[in-house]
Amino acid sequence: EDQVTQSPEALRLQEGESSSLNCSYTVSGLRGLFWYRQDPGKGPEFLFTLYSAGEEKEKERLKATLTKKESFLHITAPKPEDSATYLCALIQGAQKLVFGQGTRLTINP
């Protein structure tokens, strides 16, 4: 059965302190991995889609990478407005997303 595990569950950083969030997965045939950002009281907001090992995508202070077993979301010199829960998800079946439990990121000024 396809599984997605995110770590850590929560991460607290100082402004400017770079770090990485991990998304480990098991799937029989990767069709795509998504990263979303979710702010309190809002729905998930799309960030990236990765389709094959070695692929990388960047947006502002965020960079997502993909290997055959895991994906990383690297955050460089974060700001307080980067505080949110970050979710990763696998595509399964007819475009259904299977989500991990998320990493709650807090950036202190």
Added chain:
Amino acid sequence: EAGVAQSPRYKIIEKRQSVAFWCNPISGHATLYWYQQILGQGPKLLIQFQNNGVVDDSQLPKDRFSAERLKGVDSTLKIQPAKLEDSAVYLCASSSIAGEGAGIQYFGAGTRLSVL
């Protein structure tokens, strides 16, 4: 471009009562999804429609949950009767099946349901 609209934003009911949620997807999006998100967890798919046909409802508790998408646009999700464990945020998402951004799911703000 308008996003996915959901209403109500909040709902409080007692167990065994019924409740309905409404979703209006992004214009032109053929695929519509309902997810359940329990506090501290990632969203879990309940049902997926393409136009007005059901693609996947394998995780929908059909003894109490029902959903419809008449005319292939708006959708409603109903719970009858509600249980305490149904307390969650119900998220609606939509995606296009062609063109740039096909397959990317865009989410509404959700309806937070509390069952007392």
